[in-house]
Amino acid sequence: MNNKAHSLLWNIRHLSTSLPRSRVLRICPLGFGRPEVVHSKWYPRNGLLTGFDEGLRPSVRYLFQGISRSVHGCTQTKGISHAAVFKHDRVLCPRSFSSDSEHSLVSNGTSDRDVMKVNFHPNSCEDVLTKKTRPTPVNHKKLAQECNSLSDVLDTFSKAPTFPGSSYFLAMWTIAKRISEDKRRFEIQLMFSHPAFSQLCEQLMREARIMHYDHLLFSLNAIMKLGVPQNTLMVQTVLRTIQERINECDERCLSILSTVLETLEPCMNVNALRAGLRILVDQQVWKIEHIFTLQTVMKCIGKDTPFALKKKLEMKALKELDRFSVLNSQHMFEVLAAMDHRSVVLLNECSKAVIDNIHGCPFKVLISILQSCRDLRYQNEDLFKSIADYMATTFEIWKLKQVIFILMLFENLGFRPPELMDKLMEKAVEDPGSLNMKNIVSILHVCSSLNHIHRGKNREFLEAMVSALTVRLHHISSENLLSVVYSFCLMNYFPLALINQLTKKNVISELLTSGDIEKNIHRLHVLNTCLKLDENAHYKAVHIPLPQLPRPPSHPNDRVAEVLSNLWEDEGCFSRNVQLPHNYHIDFEIRMDNNRTQVFPFSDVDAPLAPNMQSHPRGLLAMKIRHLSAMGFYVILIHNWELRKLRMEDAVAFVKTKIYSDETLPTTDAAV
Structure with missing residues (x-):
């Protein structure tokens, strides 16, 4: 044995006898090779310790110096920074742990003497301080296939905790997605009460600074989807770490981060992270290659984003317009509405793509487009007519509530689709029994608000509606009764049975003392006016005592x-x-x-x-x-x-x- 090896072994023996056991090693109880962080007086900018050498014996300092020296031409420095931590007043930077290291420390059950054994060979370049090879990182896809429940994943973790902890959360969310909603709620309750859950949370917090950035983002997404409260220490720690490491964000991470931020409630860390994202997007907007990433970022940055950044994103989208797929064009309406940016040029171009590919467009997409047009105050009759004609042509494949919902959105937009409304009215005449109270109220509201009259079956439609309401007369709430009578009045139709029921003192009293009183008073005034002025009203003498309405505001014109x-x-x-x-x-x-x-x-x-x-x-x-x-x-x-x-x-x-x-x-x- 040469002199260098002899000196190294002598120092190891001297160290094991001269230092107390409590100051030799402190192994992480999870056993995945991570030293426990006891104090945090380190500087993250340079990873150096203040006063780390103070208080250590010369032999300890010589141990670190000896390991890093060249032994027969091979420098033994790999893995040293995370091989052992002496429990002293200061600790090493947590980021010094590397997930790519080939060796790890042993568990708590190993004696100090075994831990300090050296696997040394004069011709070897392996780590000096080692016991056994680190376990293979767990694969969340494989784990999700092997486990049938969230508790199974936690049981696997408790038996042999492995790096990274994010894989366990991803596996649990993968399992949660494939089970029913009721079972998912039950499984999540079991997850929170599982004894290994808190241990997994602690491991994830320790690993937050050392795992890959995209893994950190995926784990946060899984955590939030699993229902972990946002104000917990784990979530806030992960948010803070993501914020500190945001410069590691590439285009893929940008998309993930934007998606995750949409699910989070505002708080100090979320607001800071969103502000950091805006700065990052402002710097990298012209480097974004994928349209989906661009739209995800635009949707995430929020309505209070500076106009200059909104305009820059709009210009980027216009530049990439030739690469837009049909889905991109459909999705752009929702994206612009989410950041409250009314780009007429972009909306017009996307409208053309939607019109050309309207057949087969999913119902949810149609709803999203119309809602976005309403929010953006965007009027495009060609687009609206295309959607209405498509719904009318394929009327039989849609549920009644879907047609009514589309018509309600058209009513908000001030657009009247005659053919689609005629088909709905014909359906109501053919089968009035299929309509529930909510359907009747909505249909009458749309027809009266848009002032639509069916050319051939208007009388039959009104009578069918009255018949369906008369059957339910004593079960209709006062506000619903007022709503339908108000709609009939707008259409110049006055059903006696409904009006007689509405004008009863107890019904009027209820309307004037509960619900939206101002709205109820306005509608009752309309009823009074119609009964006095319209020729079709059969009893002019009816008068409902009501409070006076304020005079409407005058416009200069x-x-x-x-x-x-x-x-x-x-x-x-x-x-x-x-x-x-x-x-x-x-x-x-x-x-x-x-x-x-x-x-x-x-x-x-x-x-x-x-x-x-x-x-x-x-x-x-x-x-x-x-x-x-x-x-x-x-x-x-x-x-x-x-x-x-x-x-x-x-x-x-x-x-x-x-x-x-x-x-x-x-x-x-x-x-x-």
């Missing part, structure tokens, strides 16, 4: 007033902000002869006006026009946006044509 002044060069020919009975308000009043050829100043004698209307108004507006006509007014609808885009000369000519026109009424198919 300065552009229209300027146009009218230029038209007649006299403001005395029209009146502004006219308040009428029944809480009605009109913007401008013009008095003309029966033939609509001459305008009278307001000082002259009133002239009767012929009823008319100029477009297909909706819901309350249609009812208002009907009632104004009953009060002797001729109603002209002018869109402010039409005037704003015209020069004054053209605007005057446009309004003059509207006022003096003797055009016939448009059909109900004409849409605004």
